[in-house]
Amino acid sequence: MEGVKSKLGEEVGGLKDRIDKEVTAITKAYTAAIATFREEMEKWWNESLKKSINDCETSMKSWVNSTLDGYWTIAQTKDSLKVLNDDIKGLLESQKTFLKGLIEANAADIKTLNDKLKELDEAVKKNSDDIKAVDKALEEAKEELTNAYTDAISKAVSEFEGTFSDEIKSRISSVNNSIEAKNKAIESKVLSLEESVSSLNDKLSEFLNASVSLRIQSVSWFPTSTDGKEILYYDKGDPDFPESESYKYIKYIKFRFDVRPASEAANITADLLSARLLYTKTRAAAREDVELDITDFSNASGVITVTIDASKVSKDFIDGKISASVAVAVGNLSTEYVPLKAQALEDPVIRYETIDGKMLPDSELEKVICYGRVGGGYLTLLNRTHTYGRIDFTGEIVELVVNLSRSTWEGATLQKIKVCRDAAVPKSSIYGELRFYNQYRLEFADLEKLDVSKMDNLMRLFEQCTHLTDLRISSWCPKPKEMYRAFYCCRSLKTLDLSGWDMSQIDRVTELFYNCASLRDVYLDKWDLTNYKGEAYPQVYERDVFSGLQSDRHDLNIYVRNCNKKTVNAVKRWVNNSVIAQGQPHERVNYITK
Numbered sequence: 001m002e003g004v005k006s007k008l009g010e011e012v013g014g015l016k017d018r019i020d021k022e023v024t025a026i027t028k029a030y031t032a033a034i035a036t037f038r039e040e041m042e043k044w045w046n047e048s049l050k051k052s053i054n055d056c057e058t059s060m061k062s063w064v065n066s067t068l069d070g071y072w073t074i075a076q077t078k079d080s081l082k083v084l085n086d087d088i089k090g091l092l093e094s095q096k097t098f099l100k101g102l103i104e105a106n107a108a109d110i111k112t113l114n115d116k117l118k119e120l121d122e123a124v125k126k127n128s129d130d131i132k133a134v135d136k137a138l139e140e141a142k143e144e145l146t147n148a149y150t151d152a153i154s155k156a157v158s159e160f161e162g163t164f165s166d167e168i169k170s171r172i173s174s175v176n177n178s179i180e181a182k183n184k185a186i187e188s189k190v191l192s193l194e195e196s197v198s199s200l201n202d203k204l205s206e207f208l209n210a211s212v213s214l215r216i217q218s219v220s221w222f223p224t225s226t227d228g229k230e231i232l233y234y235d236k237g238d239p240d241f242p243e244s245e246s247y248k249y250i251k252y253i254k255f256r257f258d259v260r261p262a263s264e265a266a267n268i269t270a271d272l273l274s275a276r277l278l279y280t281k282t283r284a285a286a287r288e289d290v291e292l293d294i295t296d297f298s299n300a301s302g303v304i305t306v307t308i309d310a311s312k313v314s315k316d317f318i319d320g321k322i323s324a325s326v327a328v329a330v331g332n333l334s335t336e337y338v339p340l341k342a343q344a345l346e347d348p349v350i351r352y353e354t355i356d357g358k359m360l361p362d363s364e365l366e367k368v369i370c371y372g373r374v375g376g377g378y379l380t381l382l383n384r385t386h387t388y389g390r391i392d393f394t395g396e397i398v399e400l401v402v403n404l405s406r407s408t409w410e411g412a413t414l415q416k417i418k419v420c421r422d423a424a425v426p427k428s429s430i431y432g433e434l435r436f437y438n439q440y441r442l443e444f445a446d447l448e449k450l451d452v453s454k455m456d457n458l459m460r461l462f463e464q465c466t467h468l469t470d471l472r473i474s475s476w477c478p479k480p481k482e483m484y485r486a487f488y489c490c491r492s493l494k495t496l497d498l499s500g501w502d503m504s505q506i507d508r509v510t511e512l513f514y515n516c517a518s519l520r521d522v523y524l525d526k527w528d529l530t531n532y533k534g535e536a537y538p539q540v541y542e543r544d545v546f547s548g549l550q551s552d553r554h555d556l557n558i559y560v561r562n563c564n565k566k567t568v569n570a571v572k573r574w575v576n577n578s579v580i581a582q583g584q585p586h587e588r589v590n591y592i593t594k
Contacts, residue, residue, distance in 0.1 A: 262302025
């Protein structure tokens, strides 16, 4: 047993030694491996870090170079500043030379201006002295008058017991003559003073205008189109108005120009403005130019807009046979000549002519109004513009009121009228949305473009239009209740077409065609009087419908085609109850039913 233990102890001791050796060997190998790995890792890390730093440096340099590529170096900057400094010096020298030249060029004007200023001061001083002299003369006359009358009255009271002797009367007469002479002298001085003040005002105005002209440095055309031309607007005319192309008041130019400095634009007056037209083709050899009138001007932040009356411009320009340019001047400074192009105006809402060639007065147009939309909004009253022969409205037209009634026929001048654009007449009221009562000079009326479907009151529509020969309303289709005297005394009408009118609610036709003495053809086709009840009270609702038509001199044809029997009978009753020609039968009235 002991031997076994001893043997086992030896084996265990040997195993321990071997384990220690193995552990030592493994430890050394592990330590060596770690050292090698560490050495390799450090080497790799150093190489990688160096490469990353190099890459980063390269990238940074590239970014810096690309970013600073457009920047100058210090040397370049210094060179640039030197060049800029030289440029500024050159510019200042140029400005100095320009200003010196400007001063020298305007020296005479400045001297003239100073002379005028001195003259103005002298005139003011002289007027002041004259006023003082007049005041002194008035005071002397007042004192002399008071003393003379006081003396005369005192003597009359004290010496002559309140009565005036011939001597006193003579003295009073002498004083009166003296006063009258002094009054005349004073009046003469006052008149002279007024003339002096007027002359002073003229000189002051001339001085101010000259002053403004000197302060304005430049005027230049302010273009509003891309083609470098200004527009001359003109009326293209209307076949029904042969004179419309030559209307002098519907050719105009809107010319805009810029004033520098802008602050002086507010000081510009109409006296300083002028306009000239230059023909530049065909007539160019003669360089024919025309002075044009400026009718209006306005200022907005230094931009002046003038309205130029172009009535003097040749029709050859409108027709494209010649060309023309226009320039506007402020004092002695002028814009460049700007080429013109002609552009036709849109047809107005209403065209008209008068017998005297004058505009209809505003008082007569108070009830010519239009309702429409501006910018697509709600219905509103549109602004009216008016030149002779043209009445227009600004905005989208919806409803049009044309009430040109007059309280008396005297003074009426309207000769022709035409509604040129589609518009609806609003629902009737007691004021009459469409009426030409007492327009006895009216000869032509084209109202075809009016939509009258809402109208139910045609009372006195054309009453007393005694010269009306051409009435165009064949497109109308109203639905009237009231037609009292609608065509009363339209003595010159020969034809009247009322076909297709909706008569389903008509109440009164009294004196409808009264004294239409020239009427030969009346078209009542498609009328339907089924609902009409006026026969129950003929004196109120259907009296004298056709009276005064004088069918004894010519035939009267009444067209009642496509009408029912009641309608035809009603029309015949109107004729039979009328005095067509005094004491004459109705044989020459013809009813055309087919």
